[in-house]
Amino acid sequence: MDKxxxxxxxQSIFENNDRQADALRKKLKEKGVYLLNLMSSPGSGxxxxxxxxxxxxxxxxxxxxxxxxxxxxxxxxxxxxxGAKVIQLHTGGMCHLDAGMTEQxxxxxxVEGLDLVFLENVGNxxxxxxxxxGAVKNAxxxxxxxxxxxxxxxxxxxxxxxxxxxxxxxxxxxFDFDMEKCEEYVHMRNPKAQIIPICAKTGEGIEKWTDxxxxxxxxxxx
Amino acid sequence: MDKxxxxxxxQSIFENNDRQADALRKKLKEKGVYLLNLMSSPGSGxxxxxxxxxxxxxxxxxxxxxxxxxxxxxxxxxxxxxGAKVIQLHTGGMCHLDAGMTEQxxxxxxVEGLDLVFLENVGNxxxxxxxxxGAVKNAxxxxxxxxxxxxxxxxxxxxxxxxxxxxxxxxxxxFDFDMEKCEEYVHMRNPKAQIIPICAKTGEGIEKWTDxxxxxxxxxxx
Numbered sequence: 001m002d003k004x005x006x007x008x009x010x011q012s013i014f015e016n017n018d019r020q021a022d023a024l025r026k027k028l029k030e031k032g033v034y035l036l037n038l039m040s041s042p043g044s045g046x047x048x049x050x051x052x053x054x055x056x057x058x059x060x061x062x063x064x065x066x067x068x069x070x071x072x073x074x075x076x077x078x079x080x081x082x083g084a085k086v087i088q089l090h091t092g093g094m095c096h097l098d099a100g101m102t103e104q105x106x107x108x109x110x111v112e113g114l115d116l117v118f119l120e121n122v123g124n125x126x127x128x129x130x131x132x133x134g135a136v137k138n139a140x141x142x143x144x145x146x147x148x149x150x151x152x153x154x155x156x157x158x159x160x161x162x163x164x165x166x167x168x169x170x171x172x173x174x175f176d177f178d179m180e181k182c183e184e185y186v187h188m189r190n191p192k193a194q195i196i197p198i199c200a201k202t203g204e205g206i207e208k209w210t211d212x213x214x215x216x217x218x219x220x221x222x
Numbered sequence: 223m224d225k226x227x228x229x230x231x232x233q234s235i236f237e238n239n240d241r242q243a244d245a246l247r248k249k250l251k252e253k254g255v256y257l258l259n260l261m262s263s264p265g266s267g268x269x270x271x272x273x274x275x276x277x278x279x280x281x282x283x284x285x286x287x288x289x290x291x292x293x294x295x296x297x298x299x300x301x302x303x304x305g306a307k308v309i310q311l312h313t314g315g316m317c318h319l320d321a322g323m324t325e326q327x328x329x330x331x332x333v334e335g336l337d338l339v340f341l342e343n344v345g346n347x348x349x350x351x352x353x354x355x356g357a358v359k360n361a362x363x364x365x366x367x368x369x370x371x372x373x374x375x376x377x378x379x380x381x382x383x384x385x386x387x388x389x390x391x392x393x394x395x396x397f398d399f400d401m402e403k404c405e406e407y408v409h410m411r412n413p414k415a416q417i418i419p420i421c422a423k424t425g426e427g428i429e430k431w432t433d434x435x436x437x438x439x440x441x442x443x444x
Contacts, residue, residue: 041264042347042376043368070348072374093378095317095348123375125264126292126317126346145367145390146265152294153345154264156315168367171396 005108008090017131021099024106024134033111034220035102035119036213037135039157041150042123044143045167047075048200050118054082056203056210061115061217066105068097068122075120085114096127099134106134116217125150129157136220139163144175148182151189158189165209166197227330230312239353243321246328246356255333256442257324257341258435259357261379263372264345266365267389269297270422272340276304278425278432283337283439288327290319290344297342307336318349321356328356338439347372351379358442361385366399373407380411387431388419 028035040046047067054063064085067076076088087109091097097105102119111117119135121128140161142150145168151158158164164186166179179197186193194212198205250257262268269289276285286307289298298310309331313319319327324341333339341357343350362383364372367390373380380386386408388401401419408415416434420427 041345041368042372043263043365069375071377074371074374093352095346122348123263124317124346124348126344127349130315143265143367145365145393146263149296150264152296153291155293171367171393174393174396 005087008092017098017100020103021132021134024099024103025136028106028111028134028136029220031111032221033114033117034217035106035117035133035135037119037121037133037138038140039121039125039128039138039161040123040141041125041143041146044123044141044146045200046120046123046141047078049141049165049167049198050079050120051082052200052203052206053118053210053213054079054084056206057116057213058083060214062113064109064111064114064117066102066109066117066119068105068120070094070122085109091122095122095124096131097121097133098131102133102135115221116213125154125157129154129160137162137216139165141165141167142182144168144171144177147175148178148185151182151185155189158186158193161190161193163194163196163209163212166195167200169197169204170199170202227309230314239320239322242325243354243356246321246325247358250328250333250356250358251442253333254443255336255339256439257328257339257355257357259341259343259355259360260362261343261347261350261360261383262345262363263347263365263368266345266363266368267422268342268345268363269300271363271387271389271420272301272342273304274422274425274428275340275432275435276301276306278428279338279435280305282436284335286331286333286336286339288324288331288339288341290327290342292316292344307331313344317344317346318353319343319355320353324355324357337443338435347376347379351376351382359384359438361387363387363389364404366390366393366397369397370400370404370407373404373411377411380408380415383412383415385416385418385431385434388417389422391419391426392421392424
């Protein structure tokens with residue numbers, strides 16, 4: 001395996017995370033780089049979804065991925081195989097990324113020439129939702145095996161996400177997952193959230209997701 | 223549905239969480255109450271596993287459950303149907319429980335006469351691992367759909383757990399989950415961890431788990 005660059009990001013000393021997030025967004029806007037913050041529980045399929053997304057978009061867009069993890073770089077190696085530029089961010093045990101940590105990542109990564117950068121946040125439905133990272137939009141993955149009741153239990157995460165990908169729909173027959181209830185609960189938290197059922201493994205539903213991404217990137221560059 | 227008692231637990235002002243955890247354990251030892259801290263990702267099956275466990279043990283042991291959640295009391299209502307004494311702890315957005323929060327729960331709950339109390343921690347593989355709650359032992363659930371690589375990515379959680387229940391083994395045929403690799407990675411983090419494959423839905427493997435619990439409770443009461 002090639003050596004993946006790993007950087008240790010430190011928690012920001014800035015008190016005002018929101019102000020720093022706005023400043024980072026402004027900087028990204030000037031560079032024409034669209035940053036998407038992707039969140040989920042552990043094991044919901046963030047890395048597989050990103051691999052499939054890069055595969056679908058790499059001919060049209062220059063894509064970068066910042067892999068945030070407490071430890072290990074297994075995901076970064078997986079992503080690299082799909083041809084995107086990758087950096088691994090280690091959070092030193094931290095359960096989330098704030099705007100300062102994200103900016104350290106962006107600066108080290110070097111995003112010149114990239115159209116779309118994914119920030120794969122730490123697998124966690126609680127803490128990452130509390131910090132604006134400076135991304136243009138937030139997306140999350142809820143996988144079928146986790147159950148349709150998650151918006152009831154993790155309200156903030158569903159409130160801050162613009163898109164909810166419902167992943168692993170290939171195993172719907174084996175789980176008691178009610179898609180209608182899921183949509184009802186997600187919209188209870190955020191009436192404007194887009195819900196896109198996908199199967200990252202087979203590619204089902206990915207086109208709707210990449211269409212949304214392409215439209216977002218185009219609008220950001222205007 | 224019956225009304226479940228809900229209390230809001232506040233983060234401890236004690237600086238020394240470990241000292242408070244030891245004091246709580248001592249108090250529980252005097253009362254002959256065994257407290258188990260149960261952790262996992264969102265949607266791995268904590269509540270279903272507890273329901274199945276209560277069903278199997280309720281004739282032999284008096285069981286209580288403290289359900290910690292950021293919001294909602296859906297799990298507490300599920301558990302109550304299985305005949306255990308239940309209290310809902312709301313963490314006010316906090317991503318974990320510390321010893322002080324657990325003690326507030328224990329004091330409000332009233333554990334006199336109970337043999338075994340489960341603390342169902344907030345669904346999160348990061349923060350709960352950092353705080354000794356005062357429980358006698360820690361257990362966690364890793365579900366098959368999450369993947370066998372989780373001990374690589376969430377090292378601390380697997381290091382602090384005495385038992386790892388590998389849940390949802392009924393869906394093994396539909397996921398790329400390697401049980402041998404899982405065991406190898408868990409033991410890399412904690413060579414002494416017991417690994418028990420279960421299916422909370424069908425009851426498979428539950429007896430080995432309840433045997434472990436019965437032996438633990440008996441030893442604690444000696």
